[in-house]
Amino acid sequence: MQGPRQGSSQGSSQGSSQGQPADSGTSPVALDDLDRRIIAELMVQGRLPNNLLAERVGVAASTALLRTRRLEEAGVITGYRAGVDPTALGFDLQALISVRVRPGARADLPTLFDHLRQQPGVQSVAFVSGDFDFVLHIYAANTSALREFVTGVLSSDPRVESTHTALIFQHAQGVQPFPSTA
Numbered sequence: 001m002q003g004p005r006q007g008s009s010q011g012s013s014q015g016s017s018q019g020q021p022a023d024s025g026t027s028p029v030a031l032d033d034l035d036r037r038i039i040a041e042l043m044v045q046g047r048l049p050n051n052l053l054a055e056r057v058g059v060a061a062s063t064a065l066l067r068t069r070r071l072e073e074a075g076v077i078t079g080y081r082a083g084v085d086p087t088a089l090g091f092d093l094q095a096l097i098s099v100r101v102r103p104g105a106r107a108d109l110p111t112l113f114d115h116l117r118q119q120p121g122v123q124s125v126a127f128v129s130g131d132f133d134f135v136l137h138i139y140a141a142n143t144s145a146l147r148e149f150v151t152g153v154l155s156s157d158p159r160v161e162s163t164h165t166a167l168i169f170q171h172a173q174g175v176q177p178f179p180s181t182a
Helices: 033-044 050-057 061-073 103-117 143-155
Strands: 093-101 122-127 134-140 160-168
Touching: 033 050, 033 061, 050 061, 093 103, 093 143, 103 122, 103 134, 134 143, 143 160
Parallel strands: none
Antiparallel strands: 093 134, 093 160, 122 134
């Protein structure tokens, strides 16, 4: 896989959404402290030029490049994505929607999962335990658009038994999203 970390260029690659269940059957990749520092820097700024990445983690540029490529090839780094402000695009509303699937439609969970993640405005879909089967994080322009999504996409689907919607008042990514495994 050709990554954007060539020399000191700032290229970016539009990573793919994996859409895989949380337990994909793969074993964790053995990472050392340098790998973790590289990952942390790239999670904050995916377009960080390789020479600055090397400086921040305290290694030669060639070492940073080799390590980053190894992390890409091992599937640890799956892509580089642009952070976008949804309000700048006219999406002033965010919501978490819990979806319960009808008992007779349980065999169709994988197909429904894929269908939901392809809907406009859906940022993520999680297959969860508990009273509901899925939790969707969506962006909508306003309450009318949110209502149309819930009634037109979800409630009209014969596989869906019920939904529960919670508006998001504030949302931010974690600063340290992965705890230390050491």
